[in-house]
Amino acid sequence: MAQEAGVSPATVSRCLNTPAAVRSDKRQRVEDAVRKLGYVPHGAARALASKRSRMIGAIFPAVDNALFGCALEVFQQELAHEGYTVVVAASGYDADLEARHVRNLLQNGIDALLLVGTARSPDIYRLIAARQIPYVAVWRSDQTSEHPCIGFDNIAAAEHLTDYLVDLGHRRFVMFSGQLDGNDRAQDRVEGVRRSLDRHGIPLPANAILERPFGVDEGREMFRLVMTENPAPTAIICGSEPFAYGAVFEAAERNIAVPDQVSIAGFDDLWLASQLSPALTTVRTPQREIGQEAAKYLLARLKGDRIAPPRPLETHLIIRKSTAPPPAAL
Amino acid sequence: MAQEAGVSPATVSRCLNTPAAVRSDKRQRVEDAVRKLGYVPHGAARALASKRSRMIGAIFPAVDNALFGCALEVFQQELAHEGYTVVVAASGYDADLEARHVRNLLQNGIDALLLVGTARSPDIYRLIAARQIPYVAVWRSDQTSEHPCIGFDNIAAAEHLTDYLVDLGHRRFVMFSGQLDGNDRAQDRVEGVRRSLDRHGIPLPANAILERPFGVDEGREMFRLVMTENPAPTAIICGSEPFAYGAVFEAAERNIAVPDQVSIAGFDDLWLASQLSPALTTVRTPQREIGQEAAKYLLARLKGDRIAPPRPLETHLIIRKSTAPPPAAL
DNA sequence: ATTATTTTTGAAAGCGCTTTCAAAATTAGA
DNA sequence: TCTAATTTTGAAAGCGCTTTCAAAAATAAT
Missing domain, CATH: 3.40.50.2300 (Response regulator)
Structure with missing residues (x-):
């Protein structure tokens, strides 16, 4: 690849990762070679050398219903668009299983993690902190929590x-x-x-x-x-x-x-x-918004931005026909 | 790690991947060291060196409903149990988007792929074949198809x-x-x-x-x-x-x-x-069975077994109250 | 035009593990 | 017991890319 472009591997890498650091004549040659050879970077090699996997974990209580499935779809689309791969696991509302999934994902070298709610063992949070990766707890909004939350009140x-x-x-x-x-x-x-x-x-x-x-x-x-x-x-x-x-x-x-x-x-x-x-x-x-804001937050954190999670998302009271004043004269 | 166990890195690798090829005295020393150091293999390094990512792609038309979500959960659990990571994408019944997901996953070096149905461009199948990875088309059963199917008739x-x-x-x-x-x-x-x-x-x-x-x-x-x-x-x-x-x-x-x-x-x-x-x-x-059989099939194929997909799974006519003889005397 | 500063680039090292090959160790057979 | 065959092991190379550092090139200032 570098040979075809007539530049060093370092320049190829820079063209793909920090294009502003390459003069345009060389950048052009690299782009031409990429196109000509159909070059696709090897994900594992990039992960190993850069110490970043470009994988993001997401653990939901379940994914077989519309509630979490909707957020998951949006989350996955946003992150895929930025070159990240989402790895999903379902915990079945079982704390032990969730902990196992967290460990497994951390071991796989995920760059960030999405969790649902904040109630879990401090050991889990310590594990995450030890890896120094961004995480976010969704479906809840708690400004007093030490954990970044994206959700609603x-x-x-x-x-x-x-x-x-x-x-x-x-x-x-x-x-x-x-x-x-x-x-x-x-x-x-x-x-x-x-x-x-x-x-x-x-x-x-x-x-x-x-x-x-x-x-x-x-x-x-x-x-x-x-x-x-x-x-x-x-x-x-x-x-x-x-x-x-x-x-x-x-x-x-x-x-x-x-x-x-x-x-x-x-x-x-x-x-x-x-x-x-x-x-x-x-x-x-706001199911869709949760997926979207979580993706945006984690992306920003992965870029190194020191941002706070967004303000609580809005809920709306939807009045339909299942409610009315109580029976009179009881 | 290898130093702690007093063996070579090659022996550590063999203990973890082909334990039968290591004498038990050395195997014991490695297991002790793993436990002592909390050693966890680096996924990207393994993927790069072994040319296998241990990731499996799954593209569903949607994941926000019980139909595919159920199969997905089972699929993910089975594969996680064998040390594989499942990467999910949703296509929204859009052939172009599905094709993009296929390309992206192939580029990420997935070891195998699950797709829903067989109707898609031959170009996509050529891409998959070029990567020489196993794939399976679920939710359909077609013994005449050139594609491995797991589903029902x-x-x-x-x-x-x-x-x-x-x-x-x-x-x-x-x-x-x-x-x-x-x-x-x-x-x-x-x-x-x-x-x-x-x-x-x-x-x-x-x-x-x-x-x-x-x-x-x-x-x-x-x-x-x-x-x-x-x-x-x-x-x-x-x-x-x-x-x-x-x-x-x-x-x-x-x-x-x-x-x-x-x-x-x-x-x-x-x-x-x-x-x-x-x-x-x-x-x-048979939603659950589809997820399970697909996982089993792909695992066997990844092991190198030359197996055929299972026989068509069974469906059952479930008679409830929404059907009755037609109105008489029309 | 010369010097100082900044930007660009390539060479080298290495990320952590697996595979290959040859040497060492063990087991089996005569 | 010795030889042949088999199994186990370690050294070395390398998977494909990124990062670091020093040299080369370009730009700015005098």
């Missing part, structure tokens, strides 16, 4: 949704939450609901918060459970949309009128929320 | 589903299909429907096959269109489940009784099929 979003239901007149709430242990996003959503209800002087007993693994059938089960209570709740806040789907499906099967008898609210505004009948009131979360 | 599955509807008494069919151009799986499903109806002497005019990009709203639109026909069809076969979701949702909104007035059948048995009301009759396709 789960507390405020849940609070806002709850305020809306309170303003509709609801006073009897339950919340369907994902497992709280190790899932800071789920914890934040519960916290947001608590804050709103506290602010309004509305009690939320501990047994009004039900905790299950994410899933539609779990939503169905919780719905059956709470609707047997007397008095039954008039508003159900779901910390994740599969729960809301399950609740809506179960209500239909049991001829329980939504929202006439009970309002149901979701969280995330995935594609099915607007298709259900009644269409779900929910919080729209 | 889309034709037979669609035929079987159609037979079932014919046996119920249906004679007026429409099919909602994804874009046929460049999507061999979609073509096969149309072909299967045609074969069944031909075999039963039932006409399927060209305008009874509607072609749209995949999506729920597209399913809604097609449903509205065909249900204004007089006589309207009594059975709708959807080549992909989002169409079926859309049809069911639209039927509910228009007070069209499913399956009393029109039966709706899906394809793939994704998680929502069983949750809808009425629950969808559909074809269960």
